[in-house]
Amino acid sequence: MPYTPHDTTAPRIALVGATGAVGETLIGLIEDRAFRYREIQLVASPRSQGRTLRVDGREHRVSAVDTFDFSTVDLAFFSAGSDVSRKWAPVAAAQGALVIDNTNAFRMDPDTPLVVPQVNADALATRPASGIVANPNCSTIPLVRLLRPIEDRWGLSKVVVSTYQAASGRGHSGTAELHEATRAALANPADPGPQAEFAPTLAFNVIPFIDELLDSGFTMEEQKMLQESRKILALRHLDVTTTCVRVPVRNGHSEAVWIECHDVVDRAELVAALCALPEVTVHDRDAPGAFPTPRTIAEANDVHVGRIRVSPHNPRGCWLWVVADNLRIGAALNALQIAEELVARGTL
C-alpha cells in the first residue's frame, strides 16, 4: 500500500507540475511501483489551481506553486519547466524539502548531483549542498546507462549520437500539436497546421533543431548530452558529439549511437554486457523485426537496445540503436528511482 499515512518513515511529498505530461506519468508510476508516502500534495501553476486529480484512488486538489509551503513536505519533485524550477526549487530547498528537479536549471551546478541511479547512485549518499538532485535530460539517461559498462570494459574513445526525439518531449501540447498538424496535412498535403510548439511543422517532417542555438553552432539540447554525460559518468574529457532531431513520433525517443573504444570490441561480449544490465531489454535475434521502435517496445520501463553491430572495417567501433520512453526513463521514472534510492539510503 503506497499511501501509508501512519508510517513516519515514509516521506511527505509534493509534485510540482502535477498536471503536465511528466507529472501525470509520475503519478502513474508512484501507483504502479507502490512508492510509499505519508502524504502527497499536487502543485502546479496558478492556472491549474483547484483542479483535482486522483492518486491511489484518493482525490487531491491542485495547489498553486507561488503560495505553496514547502516546509510541509520532505521531498518535492519539480517538472514544470526550467523557469519554475529556477524560481521555486531553491525556495523549496530553503524551506527544508529535498528537491528532485526534472529540468535543465541546476544540472551543471557543482553543488547539485546529476543522477541516473543505475549509473551513479553513490552521488545520493549524502544530502546535496544545494538541497537539489537533478534529473538528466531525456536523451542522456538511456545513453549513459548503456555507455557505463562499455567504458568499464573497453574504454570509451568517442561517442557520436543522432537522435530521433518524440513530440511528447514538449509535453501534452507537443503531442496535441503533432496530431492536429498531421490531420491538417492529411486533408491538404501543403498545410503545415499549427506551429506553436514545433516550427516548421513536425507533421510528416523531421526538425534538426531542439532548444536554443549556442555560439558554438550546437543547440542547447546537443550540448546537454555532452556535458551531462561527462558529469554522470565522471569522465571529464569524454568526447560525445550529437545532432538532436525531432521526429513525428508521439512518445519514445530513439538514438543511433556510434561508439569508438580504446580496445577491440567483441560483439558477443558486448551483447552479454548489455544483457547483464538491469532494466535493459536487448533485441538481438538476427532477424527482421528484432529491433526496438517507439511503437513496439513492450516494457516501457526498460531501456531498449538493438542493431548491435561492430564495424567490419573498424573493430574498435560499434553501433547501438536505443529506444526509451522519454516520459518514463527520460524523466518521471528516473526521478522516482532517485527518490526510491534516497529513501533506501536514508538520505532524506
Added chain:
Amino acid sequence: MPYTPHDTTAPRIALVGATGAVGETLIGLIEDRAFRYREIQLVASPRSQGRTLRVDGREHRVSAVDTFDFSTVDLAFFSAGSDVSRKWAPVAAAQGALVIDNTNAFRMDPDTPLVVPQVNADALATRPASGIVANPNCSTIPLVRLLRPIEDRWGLSKVVVSTYQAASGRGHSGTAELHEATRAALANPADPGPQAEFAPTLAFNVIPFIDELLDSGFTMEEQKMLQESRKILALRHLDVTTTCVRVPVRNGHSEAVWIECHDVVDRAELVAALCALPEVTVHDRDAPGAFPTPRTIAEANDVHVGRIRVSPHNPRGCWLWVVADNLRIGAALNALQIAEELVARGTL
C-alpha cells in the same frame, strides 16, 4: 522544345517503370528541363500495359517490358525495381540500348560505372562494357556530392551517417501506406494500420531497418552507402559507417553526417567550399529556422545542407545536416543528368 522528332542528334528513349513514383518524377523532369528526345516510349510491368500517360502534352500508351523491342531506342531508363533490371537491363543492352539503371542490380559490377555527374562525370567518357550506367542509391547521391570537396581539401578520415528516410523510397505504395496507417493511428492510437510496405507500422514511428539483413549485422541499405561511396569517390578504403532509419516523412531523405578529416577544418572555409558546389543550397544563417527540413526546402532539385558545425573538442570533426528529394536528387534527376551528360559528351 524537348520533343524534336526530326533532330537525329536527339536520342530515342524508353522509360521502364514509367508508372512508378520515380518514373513519374522522371517524366516531369524531362518536361521541366526540356530534355531533347526524338521519340519516347513508356514501358512498365504487364499489369500497367495499355495505360496512357501524357509527356510534353502528347499521349503515350504504356508497353509491357516483356515484349518491348529495345533495339528501337538509344537510351533506356530503368526504375521498375531490381528484379526487373536484373532480368531486362542486360537484354536491353544486348539489343543496343544504353541503359541507365536506377536499381541496386548492377551498381557494384566492375563493368558498370556508378555515376553522380557532379562527382565523377568522367566515368561517362566512353560507353560502358556492360552497356549499363548505374544510378546510386538515394542516400548515397547527396552524401558523395558533399564529401567530394571535403576529401579534396581536408582529406576524409571517417564518415558516420544516420539517415532519416522518407516513405516515398518505397514508391507510391509507401506514401499511400504511411497516409493510411497515420489515419488509423489518429482514429485509434494503438491501431498500427496496414503493414505491407513497412513493418512495424511507420505511422508515428521510426524503423531502424531498411532492405535486407546481411551476415555483418548491417542492412543492405547500410552497406550500399559504404560500397557505393567508395566506388563513386574512387576511395577504396574510405571508412563510411551508417545506420539507416525510415521515418514518417512522405518525401525527402535527411542525413545527420559526422565527418572526421585528416586536417583541421576551418568552419568558414567549409561553408565556402559547400557554397561553391553546383546545385547545392547552404542554409547558414545562425538563427532558428536556418536549416533545411523535408517539408520546407524550396528548390527540390538542389541538395540542401545546414547545421554546419565543427566540434569544439575535435577540430578535425564536423557535422552536416543534409536534406534531398529522394525521388529527384536520389533517383530521377541524377538519372536524367547522367543522360544529359551522355548526350553532351556524344557517348550515346
